[in-house]
Amino acid sequence: MPRPRVHDLDRLLDTAERLVAQAGTEGVTVRTLAAAANVPNGTIYHAFDSIGALLGRVWLRMASDFLVLQTALIDQALDGRENDPDAAVDAVVAAADAPAVFAERRPAAAKMMLTVNKDRLLGPHLPTELADTLITLDKQLVAQLVRLTRLMWDRRDEAAVEVLTTCVVDLPTALFKRAVSAPSTEGVSPISTDSRERLAAAVRAVLTIPPPPRIHRPKPTTKD
Secondary structure, rough: OOOOHHHHHHHHHHHHHHHHHHHHHHHOOHHHHHHHHHOOHHHHHHHHHOOOHHHHHHHHHHHHHHHHHHHHHHHHHHOOOOOOOOHHHHHHHHHHHHHHHHHHHHHHHHHHHOOOOOHHOOOOOOHHHHHHHHHHHHHHHHHHHHHHHHHOOOOOHHHHHHHHHHHHHHHHHHHHHHHHHHOOOOOOOOOOHHHHHHHHHHHHHOOOOOOOOOOOOOOOOOOO
């Protein structure tokens, strides 16, 4: 059996993404996906080897696309003003708002990102190559946070990254998760302007208080 064409693989990933958003981690099996995509079970196994590998690809595609979008929004907010403190705040606000922009373009992917437990979705049996790629992507997401801490406070320590994590991960999840989880005739509810404005105000408020001072631990001494 020849491997499915690229656009057919994308259609399978789109369908799996929608099923995960609608029904959670238990919503995607070979049988349910094959029925929803109108393909034989063998097509799925031939393309992805296992349902775990398919779900890993779904998550990887979503997270990669989100990172690209978030980076573009940060760059747009900065507009070349890397040394401007106000621009740095605008960049953090833009990064925090990225899930709302993502939800406008990819509603099912945004709902999956905000509501599905990554570890539960992926499970422990991912192919090694895919697991390594996901680890690399996680490092890129952390690097994005570090980039923002350096813009804000010229720091990259754990305390500074934790503050940015509150702004860019915790607050958007808290404010947007309910919106995307609400019942909707289209499957995913839009995130309201009101929620986005509240998020921006909350992020700006958090950023008025700088991170705790760095902890300078003395280097261990060696005995002769």
